[in-house]
Amino acid sequence: MQTPRHRRDWKSAGAWLLLGFTAAVVLAPHRLTGVPERQAQSFMPPSLYHSSTAGNEYLLGTDYLGRSFLAVLGVAVSATAQVALGGTAAVLLGVLVVGTIHGSTQSRLLRSALSMGNLGVMAVPEAAVLITIAAIWPRTATTWHVNASMISVLVFFAIPPGARLIAERIRAVNKSGYVTASRECGATSLYTFWYDVWPHLTEDVAWIAASVLPRFVAAEVGLAYLGVEYREFEGLGRIIAKSFNNLIDSTARFQMLVTIAAILWVALIPQVVLHLRSMRAWKAESI
Amino acid sequence: MTKSVRGKLMRGLKRFATSILVLMVFGASAVTLSFYIVSLTDEQADDRLRMSDIPPPPPKPFASRYTLWVKTVIGSGLTDFGSSHTGPVKNVIANRLPVTATVGLLSWTLAWGLGLALAVSLATHWSEWAEFHQKRIYPIAHAVPSLVVVILFYLLLIQFNPRPDHFLRASVGIASLVVLMLPATTALWLNGIQRIMQQEYIRVARARGIAPIAVWWRHVLPNVVVSSGVLTQAVFSLAGLIVGSAFVEGVFRLGGVAEAFIEAATRGQAELAGVATLLYFLVLSTGVLLAEGLAIYLNPDGDHVHADS
Amino acid sequence: MSEILKLRNLSVCGPGSAEIISGINLSLRSGEILGIVGETGSGKTTLINSILGLLPNGLRVVSGSVHVTDDEQTVDLLKLNGEQCRRYLGLQIGYVPQDVRSGLNPLMTARDSVEEGARRKGGRYQERTESALRRAGLPEDFLKLDADRRPGGLSGGQCQRVLIAQAIVNKPRVLLLDEPTASLDPLARHAVLDTVRGLASEHCAILLVTHDIAAVAEVGNFVAVMYCGRIVEIGRSDELLTNPKHPYTRALLECVPRIDQRMLMKAIPGEAPTLASDVPGCKFHPRCAFCEEQCHSEEPVLREISNGRYVACHLAEG
Ligand SMILES: Nc1ncnc2c1ncn2[C@@H]1O[C@H](COP(=O)(O)OP(=O)(O)OP(=O)(O)O)[C@@H](O)[C@H]1O
Numbered sequence: 001m002q003t004p005r006h007r008r009d010w011k012s013a014g015a016w017l018l019l020g021f022t023a024a025v026v027l028a029p030h031r032l033t034g035v036p037e038r039q040a041q042s043f044m045p046p047s048l049y050h051s052s053t054a055g056n057e058y059l060l061g062t063d064y065l066g067r068s069f070l071a072v073l074g075v076a077v078s079a080t081a082q083v084a085l086g087g088t089a090a091v092l093l094g095v096l097v098v099g100t101i102h103g104s105t106q107s108r109l110l111r112s113a114l115s116m117g118n119l120g121v122m123a124v125p126e127a128a129v130l131i132t133i134a135a136i137w138p139r140t141a142t143t144w145h146v147n148a149s150m151i152s153v154l155v156f157f158a159i160p161p162g163a164r165l166i167a168e169r170i171r172a173v174n175k176s177g178y179v180t181a182s183r184e185c186g187a188t189s190l191y192t193f194w195y196d197v198w199p200h201l202t203e204d205v206a207w208i209a210a211s212v213l214p215r216f217v218a219a220e221v222g223l224a225y226l227g228v229e230y231r232e233f234e235g236l237g238r239i240i241a242k243s244f245n246n247l248i249d250s251t252a253r254f255q256m257l258v259t260i261a262a263i264l265w266v267a268l269i270p271q272v273v274l275h276l277r278s279m280r281a282w283k284a285e286s287i
Numbered sequence: 288m289t290k291s292v293r294g295k296l297m298r299g300l301k302r303f304a305t306s307i308l309v310l311m312v313f314g315a316s317a318v319t320l321s322f323y324i325v326s327l328t329d330e331q332a333d334d335r336l337r338m339s340d341i342p343p344p345p346p347k348p349f350a351s352r353y354t355l356w357v358k359t360v361i362g363s364g365l366t367d368f369g370s371s372h373t374g375p376v377k378n379v380i381a382n383r384l385p386v387t388a389t390v391g392l393l394s395w396t397l398a399w400g401l402g403l404a405l406a407v408s409l410a411t412h413w414s415e416w417a418e419f420h421q422k423r424i425y426p427i428a429h430a431v432p433s434l435v436v437v438i439l440f441y442l443l444l445i446q447f448n449p450r451p452d453h454f455l456r457a458s459v460g461i462a463s464l465v466v467l468m469l470p471a472t473t474a475l476w477l478n479g480i481q482r483i484m485q486q487e488y489i490r491v492a493r494a495r496g497i498a499p500i501a502v503w504w505r506h507v508l509p510n511v512v513v514s515s516g517v518l519t520q521a522v523f524s525l526a527g528l529i530v531g532s533a534f535v536e537g538v539f540r541l542g543g544v545a546e547a548f549i550e551a552a553t554r555g556q557a558e559l560a561g562v563a564t565l566l567y568f569l570v571l572s573t574g575v576l577l578a579e580g581l582a583i584y585l586n587p588d589g590d591h592v593h594a595d596s
Numbered sequence: 597m598s599e600i601l602k603l604r605n606l607s608v609c610g611p612g613s614a615e616i617i618s619g620i621n622l623s624l625r626s627g628e629i630l631g632i633v634g635e636t637g638s639g640k641t642t643l644i645n646s647i648l649g650l651l652p653n654g655l656r657v658v659s660g661s662v663h664v665t666d667d668e669q670t671v672d673l674l675k676l677n678g679e680q681c682r683r684y685l686g687l688q689i690g691y692v693p694q695d696v697r698s699g700l701n702p703l704m705t706a707r708d709s710v711e712e713g714a715r716r717k718g719g720r721y722q723e724r725t726e727s728a729l730r731r732a733g734l735p736e737d738f739l740k741l742d743a744d745r746r747p748g749g750l751s752g753g754q755c756q757r758v759l760i761a762q763a764i765v766n767k768p769r770v771l772l773l774d775e776p777t778a779s780l781d782p783l784a785r786h787a788v789l790d791t792v793r794g795l796a797s798e799h800c801a802i803l804l805v806t807h808d809i810a811a812v813a814e815v816g817n818f819v820a821v822m823y824c825g826r827i828v829e830i831g832r833s834d835e836l837l838t839n840p841k842h843p844y845t846r847a848l849l850e851c852v853p854r855i856d857q858r859m860l861m862k863a864i865p866g867e868a869p870t871l872a873s874d875v876p877g878c879k880f881h882p883r884c885a886f887c888e889e890q891c892h893s894e895e896p897v898l899r900e901i902s903n904g905r906y907v908a909c910h911l912a913e914g
Pocket residue numbers: 610611616634635636637638639640641642643652653654655694870
């Protein structure tokens with residue numbers, strides 16, 4: 001039973017539209033959703049279902065500080081997505097570098113060191129490291145230092161599993177005849193990498209991106225809940241934490257659900273993109 | 288015959304001893320490291336900051352604090368673990384450990400057990416769903432932040448019962464962790480099972496009329512366990528479980544060790560952090576040794592089966 | 597003697613309903629050895645798999661029956677469910693797979709593998725295990741020293757004989773052998789063929805699929821030649837191998853190397869079609885030296901040209 005073609009077209013058009021809108025919010029949240037400023041009472045219900053209330057012009061209501069929740073959400077999506085995208089890019093770079101070295105080195109020592117490192121990374125609870133890292137900075141430390149160190153920990157922990165995948169792929173490709181052939185024809189290693197190796201890696205890289213980006217979102221959200229969020233950072237996690245403290249209020253509950261939807265959307269963006277481009281290469285063995 | 292058996296035994300023992308040694312070194316350094324890092328934060332920094340503008344004095348030096356702690360722990364014959372500002376560490380742990388142990392072990396066992404059951408059913412009866420699970424459900428579930436799932440379960444719980452008791456909170460918390468891990472465990476098991484099911488010896492076993500249960504028990508599962516990395520993943524998923532436990536303990540107000548560890552880390556209670564790390568490593572080591580023992584029992588030759596995988 | 601295995605009009609389809617074997621009729625009496633020869637891809641393994649009801653995913657039986665007779669009754673294996681089938685598989689029907697290396701569970705010792713099957717019949721299974729290993733041509737030394745090794749520590753030929761021991765441990769009435777001599781040296785091959793002959797003399801019916809035409813000549817009572825999933829010629833092995841009627845059989849026999857003649861064998865020109873349905877008429881006509889007008893359009897049926905000799909060729913005469 002196949003979905004009719006026109007319906008699929010509509011669906012993918014809708015998804016692209018939503019993606020475009022998200023991109024715009026990420027790039028310019030203040031333009032699109034407004035500047036979060038204290039303007040009204042806390043937790044005013046959303047105009048969606050209380051349009052009759054006088055003076056209620058906030059689409060999603062106000063948050064605990066009386067700011068338009070839509071503006072707060074826009075800024076948070078922007079902040080979370082930026083960290084996640086930047087972190088993912090760093091991870092991909094690291095994965096490619098480490099993976100290529102791991103995959104093409106002949107040194108047994110380096111190889112076993114890298115696989116030991118992989119096991120070590122698996123055995124150490126990443127969150128515990130993040131929390132302690134966040135806690136040891138003195139209060140006088142600059143925001144930038146604290147946040148960069150936390151994000152580096154996340155990047156560091158995400159590299160080994162992906163690098164192993166890439167290394168295996170590169171080893172397989174290097175074993176095949178045509179790479180040797182092109183080397184023997186005198187191709188530079190950059191040339192070989194770009195034309196012979198890279199095309200085999202794109203699917204893996206896409207997969208790694210799709211599984212790493214959600215980790216950044218999850219880390220931000222989880223840390224905020226545990227009270228060790230990035231400093232001076234207005235992300236989706238802080239909203240969740242704040243609305244969790246105000247669960248009695250029905251507006252807060254509603255806003256929490258909206259936030260959860262936003263978190264899921266941001267976390268699933270790479271998968272939506274992959275799905276739309278039908279570049280699916282999921283492998284269960286490489287969790 | 289006896290000679291080769293003895294050789295195998297020696298090799299197995301050697302592997303085991305190496306593992307124990309590595310784990311001990313790893314564990315000791317992890318405990319030291321976490322003690323060190325946490326001792327860098329000042330225990331009373333928060334309060335002092337609130338009371339005055341003068342910057343807090345530097346915390347107690349690590350070396351003296353650490354030696355004192357190790358002396359206390361060893362001198363008391365592992366009955367005294369020092370004290371943090373919430374009281375003796377031993378009492379804190381004794382109060383909180385049962386909750387964490389229950390939540391962690393139950394959800395871990397259920398997630399991997401149910402994952403196996405689900406994978407077996409997907410591989411046998413619901414084969415049309417197997418691909419759907421591997422390609423759609425699992426990747427999406429993998430991307431969902433754990434906190435979100437835990438919170439959604441909590442919201443669901445208070446929707447039906449605004450004043451849940453401790454038992455109900457713990458059960459729903461465990462359920463949320465199981466749901467969180469289930470897609471991944473199922474995917475891992477299923478992946479291994481599908482690969483083994485394609486092997487010729489499974490078909491030969493059927494052709495010899497071996498009962499289906501025996502085919503699963505003697506042929507499929509041992510090979511899945513030995514060759515697919517499920518065992519390693521299962522043991523190391525304990526690390527991920529710590530985070531999940533912390534969320535569950537926080538959101539469902541259960542009060543466990545994971546939560547206490549986070550508090551210890553942010554408040555500079557190095558003694559508590561050290562003991563929590565030690566506990567984690569004990570659990571992890573037990574898991575690693577059990578897994579190693581199982582692998583040696585199933586595959587005493589220790590060679591790589593299925594070179595193709 | 598009575599027929600033990602009887603295939604009627606057996607056809608198997610692959611993905612896209614392409615026929616892989618088509619309209620196979622065979623019967624096998626106790627004590628008989630039927631050799632099946634044919635080039636690679638002609639559907640020999642598929643034939644055996646469909647008898648066992650263990651076709652790989654994507655292949656399915658579309659028509660026909662597989663009748664097996666034991667002491668009491670005759671049943672159609674294809675109509676039985678899995679549980680009923682198990683009463684025949686391994687007890688009445690023994691099977692040796694083609695793929696030797698991966699045919700044994702890598703985590704089970706040779707002895708355990710054989711014993712697992714032997715236990716099904718109960719009785720003194722340990723003794724039967726030992727004697728099966730011996731009958732499969734494994735030396736006493738192996739039983740003492742190597743039988744408790746796992747397949748990773750056995751040679752290909754040893755694995756092959758453990759598989760044979762697995763198949764014969766319960767003294768089946770029918771034995772399906774898929775290339776049992778493929779990975780053996782000449783001496784071991786001889787031992788295995790001896791075993792096969794010995795089993796036949798104990799009233800076991802044997803289906804011997806092989807590329808080794810000399811082996812069929814040595815032990816086979818009957819030969820069937822397969823091409824493109826069809827039996828193109830079948831008859832007594834002494835007659836068929838000395839006086840082939842079908843052009844394909846003739847060409848196949850000319851490809852057999854002979855130790856006394858150091859000359860290049862004639863190869864059959866062209867290749868077997870990958871999809872039989874692509875070729876109208878006789879499936880062999882594009883490669884046949886004697887092809888005529890009729891062969892392009894009409895598919896020949898298997899017909900009896902002399903006593904017990906069947907050929908599927910328009911031109912064959914008795
Ligand atoms: N699982 C499958 N799916 C699709 N086609 C298959 C499958 N298995 C076999 N075939 C096709 O069936 C045909 C017969 O294969 P089979 O293995 O029976 O040949 P064979 O005569 O045993 O060859 P060989 O002598 O090499 O063992 C081949 O053309 C093959 O491509």
